[in-house]
Amino acid sequence: MESVVDGNGRGSRLVMTELSHIKELVNQLDVHLGGCPELCKHLAAQIFAVTERSIGMIRSGNIDGLKRSAGSAGLDSPPFSATPSPLSGVSDMPFKANKRKRMVKGKCQVRVSSAGGGAVDDGFSWRKYGQKEILGSPNPRGYYRCTYRKTQGCAATKQVQRADEDPTLFDVTYHGTHTCVHHKTAAATNVQPATPNPDARSLLQSLSSSLTVNTEGLTSGPQQSTPFSFSSPAVSSLTPQGHYPSSSPSTPENCFGQGVTVSPSRLELSPATSESSYNPMNQFEAEWRAESELQTMVSALVAASSMPEHDGFEWLEPNFDVSIYFV
DNA sequence: ATAATTTGACCCGG
DNA sequence: CCGGGTCAAATTAT
Numbered sequence: 001m002e003s004v005v006d007g008n009g010r011g012s013r014l015v016m017t018e019l020s021h022i023k024e025l026v027n028q029l030d031v032h033l034g035g036c037p038e039l040c041k042h043l044a045a046q047i048f049a050v051t052e053r054s055i056g057m058i059r060s061g062n063i064d065g066l067k068r069s070a071g072s073a074g075l076d077s078p079p080f081s082a083t084p085s086p087l088s089g090v091s092d093m094p095f096k097a098n099k100r101k102r103m104v105k106g107k108c109q110v111r112v113s114s115a116g117g118g119a120v121d122d123g124f125s126w127r128k129y130g131q132k133e134i135l136g137s138p139n140p141r142g143y144y145r146c147t148y149r150k151t152q153g154c155a156a157t158k159q160v161q162r163a164d165e166d167p168t169l170f171d172v173t174y175h176g177t178h179t180c181v182h183h184k185t186a187a188a189t190n191v192q193p194a195t196p197n198p199d200a201r202s203l204l205q206s207l208s209s210s211l212t213v214n215t216e217g218l219t220s221g222p223q224q225s226t227p228f229s230f231s232s233p234a235v236s237s238l239t240p241q242g243h244y245p246s247s248s249p250s251t252p253e254n255c256f257g258q259g260v261t262v263s264p265s266r267l268e269l270s271p272a273t274s275e276s277s278y279n280p281m282n283q284f285e286a287e288w289r290a291e292s293e294l295q296t297m298v299s300a301l302v303a304a305s306s307m308p309e310h311d312g313f314e315w316l317e318p319n320f321d322v323s324i325y326f327v
Numbered sequence: 328a329t330a331a332t333t334t335g336a337c338c339c340g341g
Numbered sequence: 342c343c344g345g346g347t348c349a350a351a352t353t354a355t
Contacts (some may be wrong), residue, residue: 128332130347138353143346145329 018054022047029293040177109173111163124178126158137164154180 029043127146131140146154156178163169267290 127330129349132345132347135344141345145347298332 015054015057018057022054023048025050107173107175109171111169111171113168114168114169122172124156134161137161139164146178146181152180154178156180288319 025043025047029040043093061229091317126144127149128142128144130143132143134141141161144158144160146152148154155176157175159173159175163173164170187276
């Protein structure tokens, strides 16, 4: 990235905002390196998307349209910032402090709740290669390896086992990290909008009406609670048609919890985080972040709404459910 | 036909 | 020997 320059203060400022965003994402990625691969992948996807957008802005010199929703990116600012998030594994190597830790080859275990039949996945392609009964556990454990193991030598694997108590919970243990670059055709990427889950849908709607954006001490003026709203069929706009693998609007930074859980329906924008404590920009950044977080949330909800309802037995491939945590 | 899953055999460390 | 993990042939899904 070089000198943006463009006489246009408006524009460069926006680009700066983007860069700040990227910077923050990289920080988060760093924190989670070696951690949950899903999270890392998600972050990487975001960085990619935002970077592309930035490039596009610079290239077309335009911008202005601050509101050009990140529709092109699909994924965006994760809710987790300085917080290790509830994502942390249940066992082994919990994510250490913000200090640099080596790419531990360890494992990362997370518990996710599942609701539907295996359609939504965690973004990676897995191939089952075994199943075993585990003593002491009523449920078998499935063994999966990256689909691109042979073609790309990706060594990532994961084990999935239904939790003893709650049959809707699954313990997923990841081993190794993905080194593959899978290509999912845009088509295969969005095979979602099929059987919308009415529950999630209504949740989405009620959510839209209760949302409030707290622009916190940023800038002056009456931080009017930005009127965010999204239409149910917002799916399309969220589906990344970008080039990045980022498959489906599934698995945001979920993990833990069951069902759709949207803690505080209020978005707190931490001004501290990014060093962009400057001023004029904050306004934008605030909006940007608010919008981003909302998208993350919406993505999650969309994923949920696209999941078929419980309708019997689905003991196969677990489905990642949605749990969103905004702090 | 190709790709993915199923499932018992096989392997290996404890 | 035992339990957990992997292999691979058979089977099923695309």
